Amino acid sequence: MSRIRESSLDKVPTIILDAVRRGIGKLVRHKNIVYRFDRGAYAASTPVVRPPGFAVKRCERNTDIPSSFWPASDRTEAPVEKKLIDHGFANGGVFWIAYIGEHIAGFQWSIRGRFLKKWSVNLDPNDLVIYNCVTFNAFRGRGIHPAAIRHIIENEATDDINVYCDVAEWNVVSKRNFEKSGFRRLE
Numbered sequence: 001m002s003r004i005r006e007s008s009l010d011k012v013p014t015i016i017l018d019a020v021r022r023g024i025g026k027l028v029r030h031k032n033i034v035y036r037f038d039r040g041a042y043a044a045s046t047p048v049v050r051p052p053g054f055a056v057k058r059c060e061r062n063t064d065i066p067s068s069f070w071p072a073s074d075r076t077e078a079p080v081e082k083k084l085i086d087h088g089f090a091n092g093g094v095f096w097i098a099y100i101g102e103h104i105a106g107f108q109w110s111i112r113g114r115f116l117k118k119w120s121v122n123l124d125p126n127d128l129v130i131y132n133c134v135t136f137n138a139f140r141g142r143g144i145h146p147a148a149i150r151h152i153i154e155n156e157a158t159d160d161i162n163v164y165c166d167v168a169e170w171n172v173v174s175k176r177n178f179e180k181s182g183f184r185r186l187e
């Protein structure tokens with residue numbers, strides 16, 4: 001089923017605009033915006049709602065990844081290469097698989113500051129960076145991305161650490177979702 005048929009018609013202009021931005025984004029200079037999680041701002045804002053059937057599995061190593069992940073990924077436009085996951089684990093990353101019911105709907109990565117020798121800002125060893133967030137096409141537009149960001153924060157971030165992400169400037173959807181999840185742009 002195509003992306004457009006699965007979404008309501010009023011979302012078609014946004015989807016087309018999003019696709020155009022992605023195309024243009026690849027052509028223009030790639031500028032990343034750094035965001036930091038702001039607990040006060042999130043507490044004062046509308047909480048992120050988990051979509052029905054939403055669940056997340058935390059994976060620290062290859063053997064944590066369910067065998068059903070690979071066929072689910074292979075059915076998407078951009079299947080995940082196993083070597084990229086191996087690389088992520090080898091470098092200290094934690095892989096979070098998002099589910100809707102029994103369906104695998106996407107994934108995100110997080111990593112502690114101690115594994116990142118050089119990043120956009122100075123990180124303390126326990127600080128957390130959330131990166132490489134993907135919702136598979138068939139599941140987009142249901143709020144899985146912000147729900148998974150919130151899940152990672154609630155399960156991985158104690159109050160004494162900072163949580164960061166960086167997002168390509170053109171990626172309006174991603175920037176909005178991090179803001180909705182309590183992140184604020186660092187100037």
Ligand SMILES: CC(C)(COP(=O)(O)OP(=O)(O)OC[C@H]1O[C@@H](n2cnc3c(N)ncnc32)[C@H](O)[C@@H]1OP(=O)(O)O)[C@@H](O)C(=O)NCCC(=O)NCCS
Nearest residue numbers: 003007014015132133134135140141142143144145173174
């Ligand atoms: C960015 C991304 C993770 C958002 O995931 P998501 O779970 O669909 O996020 P949301 O459900 O909050 O949807 C956000 C917006 O996507 C748009 N959208 C809705 N249906 C869509 C579809 N079928 N296809 C594309 N975009 C759609 C809508 O504008 C929606 O906004 P809304 O809240 O007004 O409905 C996802 O689009 C994705 O995987 N993109 C490719 C990878 C990427 O850019 N990752 C982010 C960088 S780390």
